[in-house]
Amino acid sequence: MTRILRLFAALWLGLAGLATAQETGLSALARLEPARSAVTTSGEVTEVALGLTQAVPFRAFLLDAPPRLVVDFREVDFSAGRAEALSDQGLIGAVRWGRFRPGWSRLVADLTGPARIDTAVEQTGEAPRVVLRLSPVAAEDFAARAGAPSSALWDLPQPAATEPPHRRQDGQAPLRVVLDPGHGGIDPGAEADNLKEAVLTLTFARVLKEAMTRAGMQVIMTREEDVFVPLETRITVARAAGADLFLSLHADALSEGDATGSTVYLLDDRASDEASQKLAERHDRADLLAGVDLDGHDDAVAGVLMDLARTETQPRALRASQVIAGAIKSAHLRMHKHPVQTADFSVLKSPDIPSLLIELGFLSSEADRRRLLDSGWQVQMAQAITQGVATWAQADAAEARLLRQ
The missing domain is CATH 2.60.40.3500 (Immunoglobulin-like)
Structure with a gap:
């Protein structure tokens, strides 16, 4: 037939x-x-x-x-x-x-x-x-x-029904962390030596989730398997979960230069350097590569994607980036020569959740590829990030309690 x-x-x-x-x-x-x-x-x-x-x-x-x-x-x-x-x-x-x-x-x-x-x-x-x-x-x-049918993103997780804004964490409840393994499914991310960024980030996210859970944190992941998740949905998951911290995990590759080591990024429309700008542009092309229609954003999500005032959240994200980078260095794990950098990553644009992007390493670096595949390194890095998050959360909660007095 x-x-x-x-x-x-x-x-x-x-x-x-x-x-x-x-x-x-x-x-x-x-x-x-x-x-x-x-x-x-x-x-x-x-x-x-x-x-x-x-x-x-x-x-x-x-x-x-x-x-x-x-x-x-x-x-x-x-x-x-x-x-x-x-x-x-x-x-x-x-x-x-x-x-x-x-x-x-x-x-x-x-x-x-x-x-x-x-x-x-x-x-x-x-x-x-x-x-x-x-x-x-x-x-x-x-x-x-041209244009996707109304069901082009059918059955995607939707934000919870209208709820009051998530109250800033003050240490009275377990810290709620959303882990975002970059790429996935039709979007493999960077590739080198038969390795795919999407697979590596998911593997590490599972190790990190276990470490954080053991430390008493509540962990939600934007994806649990090798499936594509649009950028706006990653943000939606974090906001619907009432996240206290959002960590997007990546392991990119550079066509030029010999970058190596881990880097912690926070949002800024002015990138630290040209390489950071190119990374942000490449990450943000994922939806186009996966065939997502970007013309019909839901109003709530579109608002998140705009450059909103982050007078309270952004300083908290900066402190988190510095503390986490410090914890990684203290664990004697290799970091980029500029361990904390800025770039205009769309996935970090939630206005009310401190959001960071961690480049675990670069697939374009042979040394980084070896580290990323090493289960011992994965455990050490997960423990260092967990320690950094815990240290930041303790100070952040103390500040929140002080501000409420």
Whole structure:
């Protein structure tokens, strides 16, 4: 059976595809079959064909700024394929794929120019395939068609119902820390020597969570597995949890220079240096790479992303950065020559939660890669950060109690 839908703005093939999979009795995860997958051109038309081991629900839509094709699947294992094999042909530029959220996978393809999805076909039976055909259109036509469906970020965690602002911690309750392992899913982050930043940060976050929990802190993580989490959702999780401190964990790579060691970043629209600025820009491109439509921010989240006054929170974040960096140095762990720096990271823009970004090391450094993979180093670093957080929290709580007198 072949189902063809002509598309104008977005495509959703959920229920029919789900029924097909159930009728055939297939329940294992669908897998990409590279031998039956290709991007081909015929005149102005570009065809994207993806061979699958079984039919799955899927949808496709276009995003602008920059032009992208997004295809969501429930759920496909892409591990047998190489995205490069489908890249840079016809209207298709760079291709990337991975888990977008639990139960869902996403393929994102940069477009070489404005295009429309003419047809989408899911061929079922013994050799299931998803086939999309694209053709060029005028820029104005593309802009009118592009945009994620209203469910593009379906089922994402929502903030708790309207609640009074979280009261500054005063030591009367366990410190509530949100750990944010950077990247994930379709966005692997930096890569070097077959290592992925998203995997390393999640591994370390689990070690750090254990250390903090043993120290009596309450720890919430923005992701517990290798899944993509948009920047705005990371902030939303922290605010909904009533976090006392937000720590985003990264292990980046630099194309120039030989940076090594750990760095603690806090928010400032003026970066400490050009390298810090480039890091912030690269981190903030994650949503674009993962096919997130940035035009429709919820008002509450959009407010968080604006440059808001942080007259109370930012000095607290500065003190936290200094104390944590000091604890890492006291543990004789390698730090960058400038251990505390500033940059305009969007993920740090919650106005009422002290927020820091910790670069654990650089994947571009062979020495850092060895450290990041060393379980002993991970435990030492986790203990140092935990000690720094505890020391900061004690002084911060004393100040809060003094201010309330």
